[in-house]
Amino acid sequence: MIAAYAPMRATVRRKRLKAAQAVTERQAVDDVARLLDVRYKALCRELRRGNMRKRLSKLDSSSDLSKALNIDWAAWIKDFIKHLRAALIPIILAVQKVEAEYWATHGGKYDAGDPNDVIDGYEARTGQPLSAIGDTTQTGVLNTIRNWYSDPGQPFKSLLTKIGVFFSAARAADIVATESTNIASEVAGDAGPKMGATHWLWDLAPEDGPFPCQACVDKSEGGPYAFDDPTAKRPPIHPKDRCGMIYVNSAGVEV
Numbered sequence: 001m002i003a004a005y006a007p008m009r010a011t012v013r014r015k016r017l018k019a020a021q022a023v024t025e026r027q028a029v030d031d032v033a034r035l036l037d038v039r040y041k042a043l044c045r046e047l048r049r050g051n052m053r054k055r056l057s058k059l060d061s062s063s064d065l066s067k068a069l070n071i072d073w074a075a076w077i078k079d080f081i082k083h084l085r086a087a088l089i090p091i092i093l094a095v096q097k098v099e100a101e102y103w104a105t106h107g108g109k110y111d112a113g114d115p116n117d118v119i120d121g122y123e124a125r126t127g128q129p130l131s132a133i134g135d136t137t138q139t140g141v142l143n144t145i146r147n148w149y150s151d152p153g154q155p156f157k158s159l160l161t162k163i164g165v166f167f168s169a170a171r172a173a174d175i176v177a178t179e180s181t182n183i184a185s186e187v188a189g190d191a192g193p194k195m196g197a198t199h200w201l202w203d204l205a206p207e208d209g210p211f212p213c214q215a216c217v218d219k220s221e222g223g224p225y226a227f228d229d230p231t232a233k234r235p236p237i238h239p240k241d242r243c244g245m246i247y248v249n250s251a252g253v254e255v
C-alpha cells in the first residue's frame with residue numbers, strides 16, 4: 001500500500017502530540033481545579049464549625065479523625081475519580097487522533113478503541129490507580145491537621161492555608177500533566193504493537209521536568225525497550241514527567 005503522504009517523522013509526531021495535549025490539558029486543568037476548589041471550600045466549612053482545637057482535644061488517639069470531623073473521604077474520592085476520568089477523555093481522544101494520523105502516513109489504519117480502556121490500561125500496567133491521588137490527598141490533609149494540632153502556636157488560618165496546597169490550581173495542573181503523559185504512553189503502547197513497532201525509545205523532555213531528571217536521562221540512554229517487556233517502565237516515572245516514546249524496531253531504527 002502506498003501512503004497518501006510522506007511518512008510523518010518522529011519529531012513531527014512529538015510536536016503534534018505536545019500541541020494536542022497542551023490544548024486539551026487546559027480544559028482538564030480547569031475542570032480538576034474546580035473539583036478541588038469545591039472540596040477545599042467544603043472542608044474549610046467543616047473545619048470552621050466550632051473551635052477546632054477543642055474538638056480535636058476531645059478525640060482520644062485511637063479515634064478516627066475523618067469521622068470525628070464528619071469528612072467522608074471514600075465518597076469524595078469516588079466522585080473525584082469519576083469527574084477526573086471524564087476530564088481526561090478529551091486528552092485521550094486528541095492523542096489517539098495524532099497517533100492515527102501518524103500511522104495513516106505509514107500506510108496503516110490505527111483503530112484506537114474506547115478511550116476509557118486507556119485509563120484502565122495504565123492503571124493496571126503501573127499499579128497506580130487514579131484513586132491513589134485521592135488517597136494522597138486524604139493522608140496529606142489528615143497529617144496536616146494532626147501536625148497543626150500538635151503545635152499550639154499555629155493559628156487556625158495557617159491550617160487552612162496549608163491544607164489549601166492539596167486543592168490548589170497548581171496541584172490540578174500537576175495531576176493533569178502526569179496523567180497526560182500516562183495517556184500518551186498507554187496509547188503509544190497500544191498503537192505500536194498493533195501497527196508493527198516492536199520496540200520504543202525513551203524520548204527525553206528535560207525541559208518539562210521539575211528538575212533535570214537523571215532517572216529520565218538514564219532511561220533515554222538505554223533501550224530500545226520492547227513493547228512486550230512488562231519490566232520496561234514507560235513515562236511518567238516522576239510527577240509532571242513529560243518524556244515520550246518513539247516507535248522503533250529491535251535495532252532502534254524509527255518505524
Ligand SMILES: [Zn+2]
Pocket residue numbers: 204205209213216235237241242243
Ligand atoms: Zn522524564
